[in-house]
Amino acid sequence: METVGITEPLLDRDYQWLGSWFKKHPKTELWAHDAGGPDLTDLAFLRWFHDLNRLRLDLANLTDLNQLDHLPDTLGALDVGRSRREPSLRPLRRFAQLRRLGLERQHRDIDTVRELRQLEDIRLRSLTLDTLDTLGEMNHLRRLEIAFGGTKNITAVQDMSSLRDLELVQIRGFTDLGPAANNEHLGTLSVFGMPHAALPQDWTRARGLRTLTINTMKGVADLRPLTTAPSLVEVNLIAMQHLRPEDLRPLLDVPGLQRVWYGLGSDKKNHQAAAVLGHLAPRQWR
Template sequence: MVAETLAIGRDYPFIRNIESPLTRDMLRPLDPRCHTVQFSQALTESDYRTLSDWIGQYPSVTLRAYGSYDGSIRDLDFLRFFPSLHKFSADALYHSLQSIEGLDYLPASATLLGLGQTKKKLSLKPLGRFTGLRRLYLEGQTKDIDVISDLTSLRSLTLRSITLPDLSVLQPLTQLRALDLKLGGTRDLTLLPTIGQLDYLELWMVRGLHDLSPIAELKSLSYLFLQSLKQVTKLPDFSRLTKLQTVWLENMKGLTDLSPLLTAPALRQIAVIDMAHLHPEAVGILAKHPALQQVLPGLGSNRKNEAVRKLVGVPSGEGWSKPDILQVD
């Protein structure tokens, strides 16, 4: 989600920083690659109106409120000036944000929403009216989280620093294509195969998670991303995952046997990053995979990485990107 990757304090082609008073330079035409316009302190009412008119030219761009280092962003009532905004994120507002009731000013047809963690636990009930929502990012917000079950148009969902007893709240999301579980302690993945038609799954630093066996039933999965799962010591059998093409393994210190990857019939790309505990031979077994086209080794030294390349005999993967499903409107 945007909260994890946005730079602060300067503009990049992908981001436009604004503040009051608005200037002509701030409102110059956006680079076509720009995905976010953001501000870190409350604007004047006049500037909100001007910003609303200007950003209306860019319906694919997300408006982001963040930071509030001066404590000026305490609620989202400024959204009354944005009745046509379809993409909005409010994050890194831990100390200042006291209410999200202002979401009621957004159109029910909004397609992307992001809410970061706050010191005060906020009810997620205002999300219930966004029945056409396609992408949702939540961090640390668990009060009334059952409302997610009503968001049946969701295609992409990220839950960060959120612990669920199981995944039953996600079962109604029949159209879900991408699921990210980051941090938190959601250990029970038993219901994972009953959720949507997942193309992409990311599990990152999920505390206490050790059993990945439900992944073996995700027949629509094409991209699997696993990072920093300390208690995972075994990969599942991938033989039923006939669409799985990419596996990214990063800082998976408990893994020593990569041979289950050989069971994935369509596997084309494998990344093994920050895995210095492995010997080149442990990755070299992937040379036996008939469909493999790229291996990106990260075993802690150039010597070991070069040994992997020679053993596997396929090019290193460069410039990998996550699938298009994560860019849904």
């Protein structure tokens, strides 16, 4: 996907030309963002983009999203970055065909998201939600990313039957991966930088899980629970310096496992891990 960026206000004739260009390039994303010059302070310029399909906003002085009304109801992708004041998300409800949504530090009227039933990809960054119940009724949601913030309760994930890809990144105080391990349909799980989270003891319900990536997770010291995962094909252990080569031995007992990609912090430890894993060790990361 290509991106065209706007970093400062343009003349109307330039907006008009650009809007016509986007009509011919519907797969291109428009990115409006600050870059140290005269800032875009509102979204009035969107009146020139009647055929836009993808929009990303990173505007510190953005105060409302009302002028999203200039865009077509068929908008397919929208990302709203952090701003000094949080605008209401209610203007998003008219985009019933929205497939991808990204929000960074945008809490106000977050329940509006539950009305966007066609969403397939949601990315929540630097948000703290009490629960994910807002997302639980989305039957088309295939990918969910939660990064930073303090959303610790992901219980709703275990009942998301359409979800195939879950990524959890540096969530403050996060401890419980159980709902992810209990999702029967999830195919890929990536976890990064949450030192208090350990592996759940039981992965027998994770029948769809094929790929598990564990990155900089100091609380993951025991890999034996993964022997209960019935369909796991690939395990990635990235920047897991606290593990000893011998700690990887339980992976030999994971039924169906074909590959382990790993980095234990030094060439010596990686070579020792290769000897432990044998045919499961196609490559090493330091």
